[in-house]
Amino acid sequence: MKSGRTHFLGIRHHGPGSAASVVAALDAINPHIVLIEGPADANSVLAYAANSGMHPPLAILVHDQDDPVRASFFPFADFSPEWQALQWALRRQIPVRFIDLPAGQRFSLRENKFEADEASASNSDFLRRDPLSALAEAAGESDGESWWNGLVEQSGGGPEVFSAIAEAMSALRSEVEKQYPLSHHEAQREAHMRLEISQALRETQEDIAVVCGAWHVPALTPLVPAKQDRELLKGTKSAKVIVTWVPWTDSRLAAASGYGAGIISPGWYRHLWHEFYVRSSTRQPVEVAACWQSKVASLLREEGQLTSSASVIESARLALALASLRNHPLPGLAEMQDASLSVMCHGDSILLKMIHERLVIGHAIGEIDEIVPQMPLAEDLRRWQKKLRMKPSAAQEDLSVDLRSETGLLKSELLHRLLLIDVPWGRLTEAQAGRGTFREIWTIVWQPELSVKLVEALRFGTTIEQAAGNAALDAFEKETSLARGAELISLCLNANLCEAAELLTHKLQVLSVNTTDIEQVLRAVPPLANILRYGTARKLPHAALAKLVSGMCVEISAGLVTACRGLNEEVAIAMRDAMRLYDSAVPLLEGPHISQSWKNALSELEADDAASALLRGFALRRLYDEGSRTETEAATRLSRALSMSVPILDAGQWLEGFLNQSAQLLVHDTRLFSLIDSWLMELPEDSFIELLPVMRRAVGRFDTMERRRMMEKVKSGTFEDAVSPAIAEGAAMSAAFQKALPLLNSILGLDE
């Protein structure tokens, strides 16, 4: 639409149809300046878009210099009209500028009155963001794109389409504004754009073009005195910002984000753009349909569905028939989906849902040319990515790393360092985490917001190595738990941050001396023990670490018994778990004194009547397994701990601790089995009945399979009985024994 020397091209954000119309219109108008709706403070980086290494989807990231969390993204796809207009101007070396309110101004606005505005505007939000879709909906079309297509068809495809848009928008806006008056922020934006337009008009005597959301066109055309606009903008101040390009992804494009118009189907729009608009002179709707349907078919085949070429043809035909039935010049996504559903999926919508993400949304991720200045950390990351040949991808992938090779080790170090600065590009898969093997399996997926996290991490340093080290120290300062401290040390070592690890070791030492929480110490030792034992591939502050661990072990032995007294059940269970962890770490540690002092601590604990029953049971069990207690000793302790005078609850806990959740061992270790068996056999009948609930409770923690195995074992009756030979071999066959089996079933909880 033309007003004086200004051509207004009202577009649909991210609409491929609009993009094609914009390019055609620019060709026809041949303007001398191109103005685009976008934050004015991003003008400094626009020129980079011309570089050959820039592959959309990309976004302009604007963030506050002092507080990077305050950031805005302005995404572009290759089918975005703004991107196409930008490219058009840059190719011809014509001045091109963004004319919207600077993003920095939004940051300062957000603090005072922007939020209130946003709340009141939310009702008309959909209209403002995508007024064309709203119109399309009113006209009964499925989305804005098919509506645009129809419009272009009617107006003959030339730049005249923009006059039609401007007309429709004027009508729409006057209606909408009656109901929802223009927000202050919106008014300021439009004032800013008007001022920029008149500035551009002063610069040239030729025509200029303004590419902006269709919604704004009616507001930008009338002549508003510049003074009035300046008045409106008075007093706004802009925060200092840093602007750069960052890679963007399809899934981000699909979600409503940053700059208003989110779109729902980048995959489909990209298809339309490349298959139809870019080559519109040679492409027929039938080819567009066939090409899309064969995409659907190949995705279905990947899912294991037999999809023949014949059904691709039939789907394409149906899509075209539907489009003509619905009076569309070209099948839209709705027609394509209806056709695929009916022909290729036999009406089964689950199949379509399975491929929806890959088909309609897409997995594309943008690339930035190397010339574009990046923030130091992003730059550093890119260097590493190049060196290690790791391309960021929006699709989730598994990466297997061999720590024996140099690249493998470096890859693992890089991912670990990124974890430390809270940029979780990769996640170590749980099954492999902490296992002392030379292979690590990572799940990696790049998300655009990681760019922001990289900016946030700048406060720790300007290279990834430096930032990671400082981030670890910072995390330690905030963290008072020993266990987390030990984990941090282990993370630092995995990330090859020796200096940081050494510093942390000293700090942990200080912390461990001051702590009174034995459970924490118990938990802190295992990761350190792992490092000492297996971490030799990396340079270690070995001596300091060994000293720290041995100090901790001494502390544990000294404090264990007191720490186990007077615990409630929950705390006791946590303690038991910590002890089990520590217990499995003890053999990894060098020096016999450590295991000896642990054994001493356990015997002390086992004999201490004031300590929690669960833990006493556990202690005895460990000692018995070690061979420090003989069977007879153990049998005595067992019947003592479970004698009638002991409260039932305590007895139950003791037994639970003793059985130590290990039914397997109970089944296979005949000595252990007969120990418990003979204790049960010797009980007087009354006490036996009294103790039944305790038994039931102790075995109740086993899973069904384990309980069934125990039942099998009892039924077979062939276990060796070392302690009480009272049971004759034939007993298993006796009638009384057989009679008791059903009852046993119910004790073991197998009868339900």
Place this chain on the structure above:
Amino acid sequence: MVKSSNSSDDTRQLRCTAEVLYAHEIEAIAASDTKSRPEGWRLSPQAVVTYIMGGKVRGSEITPKYVGNRRLIETAVATLATDRALLLLGVPGTAKSWVSEHLAVAISGSSQRLIQCTAGTDENQIRYGWNYAMLLAKGPSREALVPSPLMRSMEEGTLLRLEELTRMGSDVQDTLITVLSEKALPIPELNDSVHARRGFNIIATANNRDKGVNELSSALKRRFNVVVLPLPNSVDEETAIVVRRVNEIGTGLQLPQIAPIDKEIARVVTIFREMREGQTLNGKQKLKSPTGTLSTAEAISVGVGAWAEAAHFGSGALDAITLSANIVGAVIKDPVQDKIVMQEYLESVMRERSGWRDLYDAIREVM
């Protein structure tokens, strides 16, 4: 065209066919239909959609035949326009046969080319049979051949309806493969074949949640475009469908007029939906589901049954007493299991629902 023996006296016919009932609508649409028609079609595809979904054409009101998603009907019509066979899938009472009948009427002007597929349907009923007297007297010839509805449809270029396609044996189903891909029916006995004229196509219906069906072979399935007709989305939508159908059927049966039925039907639909989905409408309470499907079709027959009862024996309006026996009859198909379901629903849902006391009492009495 199929001859109807009593076509001269339509008013005495128990159920009038769609082409008779809606003849005026078809005429009105055809008169204003300016879009291009595929060869052999009486209306353009757009006009067919208008006929099914309802609307206004040059001042005459077109009643909606199908209440639901317009896109589904558009897909169905576009399928037929592209010469592909159409398979309508859905649970009972989702208007599959109804839609198929009206599509046939709108496109071919007749819904009477129909094969009801059963376990006993054999190939001769699909392709052609023989007049054995003639066969013995004159030997194999076209005169001795008894054409099936399929063969007649092909010769006339009209739509053939196959009801409950999956109830028929798989081997018999596969007879259709040649017809669908070659659009021809070979008659090897005569060294001849019948070639379909333009306008011929097949609409099949099948129930996708029924027991004892013969799954379509993949060869046959590939030749159909499938449209799944869903159950109505909301109580209001379903109630509107049931009320309209009950009124139509009741009027057709010349039942005495009674007071408006909307409110009572809404209760029946609510009960059926809650039982079918196994939870109350607000989703707060889980319920047992009965063995039957409790489809919209069953709600309609409850409505009609209750109407007949109310008009002839009751107060002249649908009320709790006339509904109760019909509801119980529809829900309790298995005397043991379903009775528990009904009882649980009575006590845990109906008893506490305000304004439902009358229905609660009436149903309790019946049980």
